[in-house]
Amino acid sequence: MALPRRQLVILQQGPFCNIDCKYCYLPNRANNKTMAQETLEKVYHEVFNSNYLRDPITFLWHAGEPLAAGHAFFRTLLP
């Protein structure tokens, strides 16, 4: 039986959001902690060694306002 294949990995850098949509369901939006580098390294390890993912893989940053983490944060996440 063929393994299921996925091409999308959804990540949350943290809950922080500087917007306040009335319909928002996300708690802790004032919390500005961001994902630790070690956590992302574990994610990369699992993703790139998974038999369930195939090229191309899309990493989608979601929840909170991802861009509020700032340019420097995302530069540190590049492999």
Ligand code: SF4
């Ligand atoms: S997390 Fe999304 S839905 Fe919630 S306040 Fe921010 S932008 Fe709006």
